[in-house]
Amino acid sequence: MQVNWFTVIAQILNFLVLVWLLKRFLYKPILKAIDKRENLIAAQIKDAEVKNTHAKNEQAKFIKKNEIFDKEKKELMAKAIAETDEERQLLLETVRNEVRELRAKLESSLKETQENMKHDLAQKTQEQVFSIARKTLSDLASINLEEQIVNNFIKRLKELTKEENQRFLEAFKTSSIGILVQSSNDLSDKIQTDLKYVVNELLDDETLFRFKTAPKIISGVELISNGYKLAWSISEYLNSLQKGIPIAIIKDLEAKTEEK
Amino acid sequence: MKLSPDETIFWQYGIFTINLTIVTTWAIMLLLVIAAQLITRNLKTDIRISHWQCVLEMIVTTINDQIEEIGLKNPKNYTGFIGTLFLFIIASNVLIVLPWYEPPTGSLSTTTALAVSVFLAVPFFGIGKKGLKGYLKTYIKPTYIMLPFNLISEATRTLALAVRLFGNMMSGGLIVAILLSITPFIFPVVMKALGLLTGMVQAYIFSILATVYIAAAVHDSKALNKKQL
Structure with a gap:
């Protein structure tokens, strides 16, 4: 060391x-x-x-x-x-x-x-x-029905009021050409006689009657003279109804619309 | 039994001898320089660096920190001397894991050389810092009576440094050699491991003491007093 x-x-x-x-x-x-x-x-x-x-x-x-x-x-x-x-x-x-x-x-x-x-x-x-x-x-429509209608027409003529009677006389009494009777069917002799009798009685005179068939008249009878016409037929009823019904229907519809 | 690698001589001419101590020292020097060259060859200044560079930087910064902690204000001036001292001793001591290796620090000549280097470095740094007059004044402080004691202290601490390192390293090698002859298995390995630890501790102690001596020489007494107060 x-x-x-x-x-x-x-x-x-x-x-x-x-x-x-x-x-x-x-x-x-x-x-x-x-x-x-x-x-x-x-x-x-x-x-x-x-x-x-x-x-x-x-x-x-x-x-x-x-x-x-x-x-x-x-x-x-x-x-x-x-x-x-x-x-x-x-x-x-x-x-x-x-x-x-x-x-x-x-x-x-x-x-x-x-x-x-x-x-x-x-x-x-x-x-x-x-x-x-x-x-x-x-x-x-048939003869029997026509007869019934004419009978009914005769009955109504008999039941005319005084005023109506007066107007009837004014219309038919002065007729020179007679009275034209129109019906939908031919009237029987008896019915024609009965009608002549009642009208003559009402007029208090003998009037000339002419009977004529008119198919457009539905079950009715018409007396025409001097431009006057006295009629009764179902057609008249229907025309009256036809005029009345539209008004009723419209009123009904209006009522329903208002309700809605 | 050879106690020192000085005794293994390869070449001699008069007083000039090339022994194992010198050869081993050269080898360690070469190893350190090559390693340093290899690692610092591709140094990066970027934030991301290589692992080797990181390890090397850690070593250098740790040495710097230690120097600074002991009291040397500008550690970069002392890193060269103290860092080399530490790295040389640690490399010498750690390489004992190699077979047939004998550490140069196991030679009293080497440890004496290192101690003399420290002995010379102390006035070198002291004069560098304070000037010749200022440095010489430190020997007569606090009074003239202290001059002989200071001189004795200088000489003995150098001797102590040399003998401490030599004794530790030589004893380690000697014990391993003795144990190898008695129990060739296991015990020598344990002793080698212990020798590694002792070697590292001695490298640290030697470097720290050298730093303390240099620090004592360069330290401003007024600043030291202020610090102590």
């Missing part, structure tokens, strides 16, 4: 060389790199801080702008809603007016249509009913 002084000196030199080499190849490059990186990081941190400050300012501005924008938005929305409401009310009013007009037109048109329909219906019903009645009575 001795100290070799040559080795000591050699090792000192070795150590000093190693110090120089490591300084050259290790510490300097490493420390330089560390410094550079630290500077880079410091610069980045500084940059980040600047950006952060800028971002915070921007954020504050943005928030403020947002608040202003929200306020404006609310105001605009309120205004728009008010305007829309107003516009809607206006449009609704216009629509209501149009609806009212249309309804009036529709009601008028409906009423007109109803009138037309009622009229057509009444007309057709009337025509049908009377057509059926006429057909039935024509089919039923």
